[in-house]
Amino acid sequence: MEQIFPALRAIWRRWFCCLIIICWASIAAAISNEPAGGENHPPETGGSPTPKIQLTPEEQTWLDAHPTITVSNEFDWPPFDFVISGTPQGFGIDLMNLLSERSGLRFQYINGFTWDELVEMFFQGKIDLLHSLSVTPEREEKAYFSPPYYHSKNVLILRRDAADTSELHDLEGKIIALPKGWSSIQFFKKNYPAVHIIEVESSRQALEYVDQGKVFATVEQEGIAAYFIKKFGFHDLKLSKWIDNDELQKTSSMHFAVLKNQPLLFAILNKALGTLQPEDMGRLEQKWFSREGRQIGDDDIGLTPTERTFLAEKRTITTCVLPDRMPLEAYHQNQLVGMTADFLEIFAERLGTSFTIIPTSSATESLKKVQSGECDIVPMVNETPDRRGYIDFTSSYLNYSVAIITREQEGFIGGLQDLAGKKVGIPIGEFTWESVPKNYPTVTFVAFPAATDCLLALASENIDAALLSLPVATYNIRHLGLNNLKVSGHSGLQDTIRIGVRKNAQQLHSVMSKVTRAISTKDVDSVYQKWVSLTFEHRLDYGLLWKILGGGSLLLGLILVWNWQLVRLNRKIARAHEELKIKTLELERISRTDTLTGLANRRHIEATLDGEIDRTRRYQRNLSIILIDLDNFKHVNDTYGHQVGDIVLVKFAEMLRSDIRASDVAGRWGGEEFLVVCPENDLAGATAQAEHLRQKLTEISFPVPGCQTASFGVACLARNESRDGLVRRADDALYRAKSLGRNRVENALTERKNDIP
Numbered sequence: 001m002e003q004i005f006p007a008l009r010a011i012w013r014r015w016f017c018c019l020i021i022i023c024w025a026s027i028a029a030a031i032s033n034e035p036a037g038g039e040n041h042p043p044e045t046g047g048s049p050t051p052k053i054q055l056t057p058e059e060q061t062w063l064d065a066h067p068t069i070t071v072s073n074e075f076d077w078p079p080f081d082f083v084i085s086g087t088p089q090g091f092g093i094d095l096m097n098l099l100s101e102r103s104g105l106r107f108q109y110i111n112g113f114t115w116d117e118l119v120e121m122f123f124q125g126k127i128d129l130l131h132s133l134s135v136t137p138e139r140e141e142k143a144y145f146s147p148p149y150y151h152s153k154n155v156l157i158l159r160r161d162a163a164d165t166s167e168l169h170d171l172e173g174k175i176i177a178l179p180k181g182w183s184s185i186q187f188f189k190k191n192y193p194a195v196h197i198i199e200v201e202s203s204r205q206a207l208e209y210v211d212q213g214k215v216f217a218t219v220e221q222e223g224i225a226a227y228f229i230k231k232f233g234f235h236d237l238k239l240s241k242w243i244d245n246d247e248l249q250k251t252s253s254m255h256f257a258v259l260k261n262q263p264l265l266f267a268i269l270n271k272a273l274g275t276l277q278p279e280d281m282g283r284l285e286q287k288w289f290s291r292e293g294r295q296i297g298d299d300d301i302g303l304t305p306t307e308r309t310f311l312a313e314k315r316t317i318t319t320c321v322l323p324d325r326m327p328l329e330a331y332h333q334n335q336l337v338g339m340t341a342d343f344l345e346i347f348a349e350r351l352g353t354s355f356t357i358i359p360t361s362s363a364t365e366s367l368k369k370v371q372s373g374e375c376d377i378v379p380m381v382n383e384t385p386d387r388r389g390y391i392d393f394t395s396s397y398l399n400y401s402v403a404i405i406t407r408e409q410e411g412f413i414g415g416l417q418d419l420a421g422k423k424v425g426i427p428i429g430e431f432t433w434e435s436v437p438k439n440y441p442t443v444t445f446v447a448f449p450a451a452t453d454c455l456l457a458l459a460s461e462n463i464d465a466a467l468l469s470l471p472v473a474t475y476n477i478r479h480l481g482l483n484n485l486k487v488s489g490h491s492g493l494q495d496t497i498r499i500g501v502r503k504n505a506q507q508l509h510s511v512m513s514k515v516t517r518a519i520s521t522k523d524v525d526s527v528y529q530k531w532v533s534l535t536f537e538h539r540l541d542y543g544l545l546w547k548i549l550g551g552g553s554l555l556l557g558l559i560l561v562w563n564w565q566l567v568r569l570n571r572k573i574a575r576a577h578e579e580l581k582i583k584t585l586e587l588e589r590i591s592r593t594d595t596l597t598g599l600a601n602r603r604h605i606e607a608t609l610d611g612e613i614d615r616t617r618r619y620q621r622n623l624s625i626i627l628i629d630l631d632n633f634k635h636v637n638d639t640y641g642h643q644v645g646d647i648v649l650v651k652f653a654e655m656l657r658s659d660i661r662a663s664d665v666a667g668r669w670g671g672e673e674f675l676v677v678c679p680e681n682d683l684a685g686a687t688a689q690a691e692h693l694r695q696k697l698t699e700i701s702f703p704v705p706g707c708q709t710a711s712f713g714v715a716c717l718a719r720n721e722s723r724d725g726l727v728r729r730a731d732d733a734l735y736r737a738k739s740l741g742r743n744r745v746e747n748a749l750t751e752r753k754n755d756i757p
Helices: 004-033 057-065 091-103 115-123 183-191 203-211 222-232 246-252 263-274 278-289 291-295 305-314 339-351 363-372 451-459 470-480 506-517 521-532 542-592 602-619 633-640 642-659 683-698 723-739
Strands: 068-074 081-084 087-089 106-113 129-133 143-145 154-159 175-179 196-200 217-221 237-242 253-259 316-319 330-332 335-337 354-357 377-382 391-393 398-407 423-427 444-448 465-469 485-502 623-630 665-670 673-679 710-716 745-747
Touching (some): 057 263, 091 106, 091 129, 091 278, 175 183, 183 196, 196 203, 203 237, 203 506, 246 253, 316 377, 335 339, 339 377, 363 485, 444 451, 451 470, 465 470, 623 633, 633 642, 673 683, 683 745
Parallel strands (some): 068 129, 175 196, 316 354
Antiparallel strands (some): 081 087, 154 217
8 A cells, every 4th residue: 555655646746747738738729729809700810721622723823812701600590600709600600611721711701790681791792602501593593502511301490389280381371480581581472472471680589489479480490490499498399390392491401602703712612612521520510419519609698789789779677576575576675685686687797788676565566567668577477368468478487386385283285176165365466366266266365465474364373374486485484483384285386487578579578588598507596595595593492302312312323233234235235236237238248249340240230220210210310221241252261261351351340430420330231241320311421421431441451452342332211111121222232333343332212202201
């Protein structure tokens, strides 16, 4: 032991020094790469990047004369194209930066505009390159379009309480929201004129309109819609199945565009795009569509330029609260206290505006002031049918049970139906007054000015029970020292707290909806812990304390003796369990692994393929397979022996393992045949991936035979196709590759309109 500790300390010192060096290097790199702000990103350094593509003399001359080109940057279309603190971000921006690196062009991003404004500037020649847009006949007349670099099917986004549909004719007579300048607007005007369209500033605003019930639906790419819902907390929204309309689906492919008066610029960019490999695109998708990608820009709540101008001009938001509801909200020495005060402070910081409290004496007075327009918002209020007539509500940000409070001697209360013939107190202005009395006519409900009055009346036996939100009840029982009261049951009601905004204040409603959804779980927990997790002094019963200590000591002694015996037994069991676990894991690995190559064996790859086929059918996704056969492998075995053949198989398996996508599964199908399962990949994508593997194989030098080639057969799962049918079509394609000369990729083309099951 004396030798071990100095060694550990020495190792720790080395690691600590390395950590310090790495941290300083990271900070220095971050500082050196930090953009200067504004609209130009990446910053110009006076020279152009070195091109990584072969340019013609004419293209090189053009590049030398135009080292910097202007590129669009939309303000709010994550994860593709958006701005954080003036810095361009997103999948499309990272892709453009790759094109800049590969082409030698330097990009100056133009931001601070809506999509509609950027499109107009592009066609006016004020922007050289417009990216992440779809192709339309009108646009093709004026611009060149790249091949698609991203595709995700269009879906409808609906409220969860709306009927499920993916049929466009179900939208006729209804209102939908679409961002200004989107090609889908012209599609609906041409093909579905009975659909009413509200043009909004961004995709996020379109989803907000659906969430707030202002429109029936919006149309968006499935991947982007799912990103929005997860990142921004649109929990009341759902996605439809894919829209079955080929013309509309064409608008879901992403391209970049260059005006036709700049053919050399388009040629340079197209060459740069051609250098990107599947792994390049895979890294971008992993970055922006993963959980980590959704966390980028969390501090930005997505206010539009119009909304920011609105807040600047408004200066303050007048606020009324429902008083005497601690720990939620109350007045203390003419100051607002409670959870509402803290949430308003968070809202003010996020919005860059102030909230002015309009004092009121009751919940009824506060609601009347909102109805008259004297107050802009009520920050903690429950939505009811009556209130919807004069208040627009945000999504909820707090949710509490409504509890039944009784005196200590009462038993468990199963629900309000158990209180028939009893008197139950409810504070005036509570949302429960709208529904509870008519649903429980046999119960006598008594109104009280505030929750404290209600609880004091219950403690004094003037009523039999009280109906209160759980945090309000527990806080005031402790604060008032009402030790003879308890929570006896759940009413079945939920106090779902939202921000209420005066009717027809659309800009304000949109702003408050965004700031509500931006509240983090950490913010909610810290506010709750501050106001609800409080300690109070109570009288101590010393007689009871000594009885507890005496009985506890005896029980503790018995537990210690028993525990000592259990510890010895548990150690033996733990050792045996650990040994069994290691052996089980090893057996499991052996049962699904090919012993020579370390890839999945035939049984495991079949089971994986069956599982992916089930998932593909359930979620209507793409699934492809690549069947690979090493060319002339029998000749290798016959000429050099089976040991050399095994070396070739192992080296090929290593290449396969390192060059397929993380989501793919590769296995040995038999002999010199291998199979790769490619989830979320269509026929074109899997064919490109197979071609990449084929080229990679030709670059590898094997120890004895030197070079080795392979033939590839690719197939994409068809509707209602079995596993055997899919493999058979891939095998047919592989046979065709063999018969056409080997060392090539062939795919199983079909005449079906759609490869999706």
